[in-house]
Amino acid sequence: MNPPAPLVRRLILSDYRSYASTRCEFDARLVALSGENGAGKTNVLEALSLFSPGRGLRRAELAECARRDGAGGFAVSLELESDGASTQLGHGLTQEGERQFRIERAPVSSARAFADHLRVLWLTPAMDGLFNGPAGERRRFLDRLALGVDADHGARVNKLERALRNRNRLLEEGVSDKRWLDAAEQEIAALGVAVAAARRETVSRLSALIVAGESVFPWADISIEGEIENMLAEAPALAVEERFRETLSQTRRRDAAAGRTLTGPQTSDLAVRHGPKGEAARDCSTGEQKALLMGLTLAHARLVAKMTVKAPLLLLDEVAAHFDPKRREALFHELEALGGQIWMTGADPFLFASLEGRAEMLHVTPGRIERRG
Template sequence: MTPPAPVVRRLILSDYRSYTLARCDIDARRVALVGENGAGKTNVLEALSLYSPGRGLRRAELADCARRDGPGGFAVSLDIAFDDATTQLGHGLTPEGDRQFRIDRAPVGSARAFADHLRVLWLTPAMDGLFNGAAGERRRFLDRLALGVDADHGGRVNRLERALRNRNRLLEEGVADRRWLDAAEQEIASLGVAVAAARRETVSRLAAQIVTGESVFPWAEVAIEGEIEGWLAEAPALAVEERFREALAQTRRRDAAAGRTLTGPQTSDLAVRHGPKNEAARDCSTGEQKALLMGLTLAHARLVGEMTGKAPLLLLDEVAAHFDPIRREALFAELETLGGQVWMTGADPLLFDSLRGRADIMQVTPGRIARL
């Protein structure tokens, strides 16, 4: 059964990137933004991605999102329709550098609050090198997967990173009082096991979703390669937490010499294989890797819908140009089965010609968005 989905009905950008003031009214569940390279299509998707915890699909500094020669801040407003009700969501940055979040114009503490109304997923060209890139990029991708189903995961990851930096500083300074290190390592063990458990649970559920779901894209085998995740497969979380704490205490000298903590979920990796070929994703062709990544994204969107009860908002940047016409039409058909709203970009309007009458096709020119 297709889950219900919140739908963006209106988007307003104020002093955001290339936009002084732009308003976009939406009727359909599929939105195609077309225009020349540099016109501002990805800027629109980035503004939407900031309704998810973190720094958005570009991972940019928020100050860089403010319009050049503008007042120094920006604002993004959404009207979301769901269950015959409309909710207004807003986020922005003041000229003084303070980030703001609002729901129905009332202040809320962070982007975490938006997760009760909207889950946002994305796929961008910058992710094409995921399987051949550094393990850190795959960990970040893995954390985005976990965040889609567990809105509190990002906060735990951030606290773990701060705790690791604190321990590294204590080791570097050679703190004589062991109680400081004991406390830091207890915090790392607790947070680290929670992060590893959430990642492991997400990958397990995603693997099950891939097996049971149907897609025109090749299926992937996914697994986590990591010491803490391996321990969690053998023992309960409390036992793993104590084992992790003891390991940290025993490796202080080694980690001090290395300048970083060498044991923990911050060293884990996401392993992906091309299922039909039984081949590591990193060894596949560029086209096969793109198809695998698309398949993973669609499976994750289905998983988020099942676990949260709401189909996510899916942002696909320049995705249509990656595939031949047959695969592209199959993608459009599969997107309809997800139930959620999908925003896509492309330079050539002909890429979306088959969607006329079934999608809102918007022309993007510098500083302006208009229905084509």
């Protein structure tokens, strides 16, 4: 039996990107948005992705999301149905540049509060180069995986980044009072171990689910390459925290010369192999990498559903064009089996032809979203 899944019943965009004022209602769990390139399909997915902590699927500055000819801010509101009850969620940016979050029209402190109502996952064309790109992109992807099951993970990562910047500044300035560095390194050690532990647990759970599951997409063999993560495999967290703190203390001169902290989870990498081939993902063909990433995304969605007891909202930007008709239809069946609401975009409506009667078919033109006749 699928876990209960939140369903977006209504979406309202005000001065968001290409939308001056748009209101749409939805009945289906599969939503297919088609339209020409530049029509505004990805804008809709981005607006939904901002109901998750962070800067959304484009990682854009929020001011960029405000409509170019608008008043300077924007607002996004949705009505979410879950377990027979409706909840209104909203986020936006004021003309003064203040980000706002609301649940049932009452202010909340951050997007973290939305995690009690829905989890949002996504896959975009910008992620196609994940396996060949820099380690920093894979760490960000890994942290999104962890955030899907642990809504507080993002806050810990942000605190760790601030603590590292503080230590780097202290080293650069050559502070004479070592107590400042001791305090900074104690904070980094505690946060670093917490971040590394959350990553390890997510990868462990996801790996187990991948092995136990079945999919038409190739399975991924995933692991973490990182000094702190390796320590956690051999010793309790408190012992690793103390060893990490000692390492930081002993490497101050080296890190000062480098201008950054060279040891810690901020240097870790996500290693991915094509399971059936036993080959590093970076060495696979473009088509194999896309299929591998799709399989990993589907497995993560299943993990989120299992861990949070709510199937996630899954946003798939321009995903259907990647696959031949047979695999595309197999993808649609796997998406339906997830039990959550799935939003897909594609330039060609023919890509979603087999979903007629099974999905909400929408046509997007600049500033407008309409049901396809």
